Each structure stands twice: as structure tokens, then as C-alpha cells.
Amino acid sequence: MEWIQRIMIKAQFGANASKYVVSPRHASGQDLKTLVEWAQPxxxxxxxxxxxxxxxxxxxxxxxxxxxxxxxxTTEMLQEAEVFLTKKGCTNIRYVVGDAENLPFAKEQFDMVSCRIAAHHFPDPDRFVEEAWRVLKYGGSFILMDNISPEADRHPL
Known part of the structure; x- marks a missing residue:
């Protein structure tokens, strides 16, 4: 069943990729400022x-x-992001097509892992967190920001 969800997610987000670059909700916000505060040191x-x-x-x-x-x-989303980031002068960015629940990276490859306003779309958020943890170096930082929380009966506090 999850493969059907992934196909639907790819179709939905691929068709709307250009909208995410210009979306005020995604382009700004206190959460981005907080991310910078956390990432800077x-x-x-x-x-x-x-x-x-x-x-x-x-x-x-x-x-x-x-x-x-x-x-x-989605390839389309990465293409839009690449155009946007290139126009912003970013030269230290790599673009990889992949699934958040099956990351195509080695264990402990990254010093920092982030995910902003997206995890609520993942079919298996627990698997996503396991994968993020797997690719994060020991002592690294995992910054997860989202605007929708899990159901109370699924993940009790």
C-alpha cells in the first residue's frame, strides 16, 4: 500500500513543484530564523x-x-530548488532524488540532518526518523520542524 502512496505523493508534489519556491509559508517564517540560530554554531x-x-x-x-x-x-522539486538556489548564489549544494524512508546514503555520513514542513506527508514517519538517525554522525544534530503533529493515539506524549 505504501508504494501507491509514494506514487501519489510524487505526482502531487511534482505537478506543484514551482509553487513551493514562491510560497510565502515555505519561503519565510520564524522557523527558518530558528533553524539558522540552531545551525550556525x-x-x-x-x-x-x-x-x-x-x-x-x-x-x-x-x-x-x-x-x-x-x-x-520528486525530480521536478529538485529541479525547481536547483534553479532557485543557483539564482541565490549557492554553490555548495548537491541534489539527490530519494525517499525519506530509505535514504541512499551511508551510515553516519552527515554532521547535520534537517527536515522542515514535510514529515507529515511521509507514509511511515517512524521509518523516516530511523533513517535520519542512521545517516547522522554520532554527536550530530537532527533538526525536525513541522506544522502538523502526529495523532495522540499513535504517538502518546
Missing amino acids: ENAAQALDIATGGGHCALALASFVGEVTTLDI
Whole structure:
């Protein structure tokens, strides 16, 4: 059943990729300012931005890390993010098509992993967190920001 969800997610987000770059909700907000505050002192060599969307989180990180790898399940989203980030002068960005629940990276590859306003779309959020943890170096930072929380009966506090 999850493969059907992934096909639907790819179709929906691929068709709307250009809208995410210009979306005021995605392009700005206190959460991006907070992300910068958290990321700045980390001095990370390599960061991974999962479900990068329009690339706004990657843009916020690019000034504070050596290289940002952006990952998204849709090629169209990555293409839009690349155009946006290139226009912003970012030269330390990599673009990788991939699934947040099955990351195509080695264990402990990144100093920092971020995911902003996306995890609520993932069919298996627990699997996503396991994968983020797997690719994060020991002592690294995992920054997860979302605007929708899980159901109370699924993940009790």
C-alpha cells in the first residue's frame, strides 16, 4: 500500500513543484530564523536536507555548512530548488532524488540532518526518523520542524 502512496505523493508534489519556491509559508517564517540560530554554531561539514521542497531550508543552511545535500522524492522539486538556489548564489549544494524512508546514503555520513514542513506527508514517519538517525554522525544534530503533529493515539506524549 505504501508504494501507491509514494506514487501519489510524487505526482502531487511534482505537478506543484514551482509553487513551493514562491510560497510565502515555505519561503519565510520564524522557523527558518530558528533553524539558522540552531545551525550556525554547529559548524557542520556536511548537512542533509530531507524533502527539500523549494530549497528554503537548504538556503538557510548553505552559509553555515561546507556542503548541503538536498533530497526530495520528486525530480521536478529538485529541479525547481536547483534553479532557485543557483539564482541565490549557492554553490555548495548537491541534489539527490530519494525517499525519506530509505535514504541512499551511508551510515553516519552527515554532521547535520534537517527536515522542515514535510514529515507529515511521509507514509511511515517512524521509518523516516530511523533513517535520519542512521545517516547522522554520532554527536550530530537532527533538526525536525513541522506544522502538523502526529495523532495522540499513535504517538502518546
